Amino acid sequence: MKVLVLNGPNLGRLGRRQPEIYGTTTHAELVERCVAWGAERGMQVEVRQTNHEGVLVDWLNAAADDETPVVLNAAAWTHYSYAVHDACAQLVAPLVEVHLSDPRTRPEEFRHHSVVTAHAVEVVAGHGVEGYRMALDVLATRAAT
Ligand code: DQA
Numbered sequence: 001m002k003v004l005v006l007n008g009p010n011l012g013r014l015g016r017r018q019p020e021i022y023g024t025t026t027h028a029e030l031v032e033r034c035v036a037w038g039a040e041r042g043m044q045v046e047v048r049q050t051n052h053e054g055v056l057v058d059w060l061n062a063a064a065d066d067e068t069p070v071v072l073n074a075a076a077w078t079h080y081s082y083a084v085h086d087a088c089a090q091l092v093a094p095l096v097e098v099h100l101s102d103p104r105t106r107p108e109e110f111r112h113h114s115v116v117t118a119h120a121v122e123v124v125a126g127h128g129v130e131g132y133r134m135a136l137d138v139l140a141t142r143a144a145t
Contacts, residue, residue, distance in 0.1 A: 001139075002043070002046070002068055003038060003043045003044070003046070003068070003069050003070070003071065003136065004063055004068050004070045004071070005045055005048070005132065005135075006049075006060070006072050007027070007030075007047070007048065007049040007050075007073045008050065008072075008076065008077050008078070009051045009075050009077065010051070010076070011027060011049050011075050012049045012051065013027070014026055014030060014100075015027070015029070021100075022100045022101065025129045029129075030047065030129055030132065033129060033132070033133070034047050034132050034133075034136070037132070037133045037136050038136055041136055041137070041140040042140075043136065045136070053077060053081060053083060053084070054083075056074070056084060056087070057083050057084065060072075060087035060090070061087060061090070063093070064087070064090040064091050064092055067093045069095070069139045069143075070091060070095045070096070071098055071132060071135040072096070072098065073098045077115075078097075078099070078103065078115065078116050079103070079110050079111055079113055079114065080115065081115060085115035085116065085118075085119070088116055088118075088119035088120075089119050094121045094142055095116075095120050096121060096122050096123075096139060097116045097117055097120040097122070098123075098124045098132055098135045099123075099125040099126070099131065100127075100128050102125040102126030103125065105126070121138065121142065122135070122138045124138070
């Protein structure tokens with residue numbers, strides 16, 4: 001099974017970006033781990049990151065056409081992008097929303113709402129990079145049942 005792991009803005013700086021919140025694992029290391037976790041579960045995982053909203057919408061539209069399951073960390077777009085909301089609404093295969101931190105418990109009010117959640121089969125938040133493994137597990141379990 002092919003799985004897309006899509007990461008939104010500022011996640012390319014993982015490891016250097018506010019490590020006290022997002023941890024010290026770099027995006028390159030996250031890619032390696034997701035690919036390895038996927039292989040253990042019989043999945044071909046492709047990880048992508050973009051700082052450009054339209055690029056993410058294009059990737060989601062292609063995932064809708066190809067019926068590819070998606071693990072999505074839309075980062076800040078999670079909280080306000082109706083373009084991402086509408087793109088998620090079109091997905092056919094399961095979508096798992098993931099966040100390194102738990103935005104719902106962070107002090108900034110704007111992080112408490114997600115436009116992605118309505119379209120996700122599950123939200124994994126607050127588990128750091130391990131959350132991506134948990135999200136892949138959700139997809140593996142659903143594929144097996
Ligand atoms: C994030 C949480 C968002 O609120 C934030 O804008 C991010 C990262 C997370 O993974 O914890 O960029 O999605």
